[in-house]
Amino acid sequence: MGFFETVYDRKNTRSVKWDMLDEVFNTSDVLPMWVADMDFKAPKEVTEALLERVKHEIFGYTVIDKDVKASIVNWLARRHHWEINPDWLSFSPGVVTTLHMAVQALTNPNDSILIQTPVYTPFYKVIEEHERKVVKSPLIRKGDTYAIDFEDFEEKLKQGVKAFILCNPHNPVGRVWKYEELKEIARLCLKYNVFIISDEIHGDLVFPDKKHIPIGSLSEEIANCTITCMAPSKTFNLAGLQASYAVTANPELRKKLDHHFTIQGIHGLNTLGNTALEAAYNFGEPWLNELQEVLVSHHNYVKEELEAKTDLQVIQSEGTYLLWIDCKSLNMDDKALHSFFIEQAKVGLNKGIDYGVEGSQFMRMNIACPKEILVEGVQRIIDAVTNS
Structure with missing residues (x-):
């Protein structure tokens, strides 16, 4: 080491x-x-790929081609047992950017959005800055860990919540939500017609005796109401290269999400972010x-x-x-x-x-x-x- x-x-x-x-x-x-x-x-494989690209010395507009998409598809299948279609992918400079787009795509001003607190600070901003209402379902402290208060979670959903922003693994408390917990989250969100925006940027960084389960992988039904936000940035220390993506199985939701990227002038990844993402997923394991x-x-x-x-x-x-x-x-x-x-x-x-x-x-x-x-x-x- x-x-x-x-x-x-x-x-x-x-x-x-x-x-x-x-x-x-x-x-x-x-x-x-x-x-x-x-x-x-x-x-080193990422650095070598970047150096090789820089040697070309021309940095024009860059396409996200089938090889880049394949690196993501293969990574999710290999690391997380999640089989996705490359057409489900949308690209973004960062997960927080995608959260902003997803909130606008799935909800309207004055809609309520649920979060589980304490939680990553941008969650509050991506709700409040778009004139949505924050609804909190605090996690329960149990000794030196945390759990979901499902009774409170359901009670909050009943109040007309339109979307739920999931953090898995959870930042800052470090929980990797178990299959049973994710199934119950999914069941309740389906019951109350609540969209799920899932921040899974730390999903590759689970401890070896734990398993990250993308909530969108649970079933076709839950995938159809979920936008999953992922990136190699935390995993491989590439945050400054600004490369992330969203996985959205539902074509109607994906069209809405992509529309908000378009009207904000966001059209994919920068040249070096594109290169780093592909190299990291192909060779960084x-x-x-x-x-x-x-x-x-x-x-x-x-x-x-x-x-x-x-x-x-x-x-x-x-x-x-x-x-x-x-x-x-x-x-x-x-x-x-x-x-x-x-x-x-x-x-x-x-x-x-x-x-x-x-x-x-x-x-x-x-x-x-x-x-x-x-x-x-x-x-x-x-x-x-x-x-x-």
């Missing part, structure tokens, strides 16, 4: 994670473990398998260290490279907690409160970095907590 142990200097590369510390934390004296990209190099083992090891290290040496509790994750840390034992409000991690621990994390009121007194930590950096960050937290 030496490839994932090398520390690379990302400063002065226009990196959001490393070069925007002053703007985000009002100081450059923090170790950045926040925004969701990795401090690992992409698979061994790299990903190794990464999954690294992330499990990192997760276990952080959980064991923080829980052994502090009263902080790390929620048991099942996937992603993001940890959800319960900091209630510090007895601080959210503003003080944020300041504590910046000024005392000197570690830059995401504020839990940004994921909804259910995230109050939590912090989100990115563990996708070499072990050397991870150990330094954890030790800073331990020292700060111990001396507080």
Whole structure:
């Protein structure tokens, strides 16, 4: 696993994670473990494909051809046992962009859209910025994990919800929803005629003993009311290349989605994003398998260290490279907690409160970095907590 142990200097590369510390934390004296990209190099096959394309030195309009689509179709079949038709694919610069388009395609102003909180912060914006109403069905905390409150979930659907934005694996709590849970979500959404917009960008990053199940793969009936948003960006650390896609089996829904892409002037992928996506899906699997083992090891290290040496509790994750840390034992409000991690621990994390009121007194930590950096960050937290 030496490839994932090398520390690379990302400063002065226009990196959001490393070069925007002053703007985000009002100081450059923090170790950045926040925004969701990795401090690992992409698979060498991706870099080689990009270099080969750059050598051509002409970067005109680029088509998403049958080979690019085949790389996605084969990846979903191989990794997730989901057989899709290449005609079901729509392309986008990013999953958040697709969420915006899907909300507009499936709902109207003043419609209600359900989310399960605490949840990825853009979910609120893609609803509210299009004059839709946020309806929350909070997840239930059970020890060091979370579960769906299906009684509340159904009660909210009864109130006239038009669409549900699913996060699977869930960001930030790290749940990989099980088959039985997804079947119940699907059953209830079908019962109340609710569209599903499924953010599955972390779907490849499940831990080796878990299985990601695309909700659209459950049945033809559920596929017909679902738009699934996916990308290689989180999987292979390609976010800056802006390449993602949506899978929509229902031709009428797909036509509506594509219409909103068109009227916003979005017509596919940029040349290098196109190249990277294909190379990653065709050749990146061994790299990903190794990464999954690294992330499990990192997760276990952080959980064991923080829980052994502090009263902080790390929620048991099942996937992603993001940890959800319960900091209630510090007895601080959210503003003080944020300041504590910046000024005392000197570690830059995401504020839990940004994921909804259910995230109050939590912090989100990115563990996708070499072990050397991870150990330094954890030790800073331990020292700060111990001396507080």
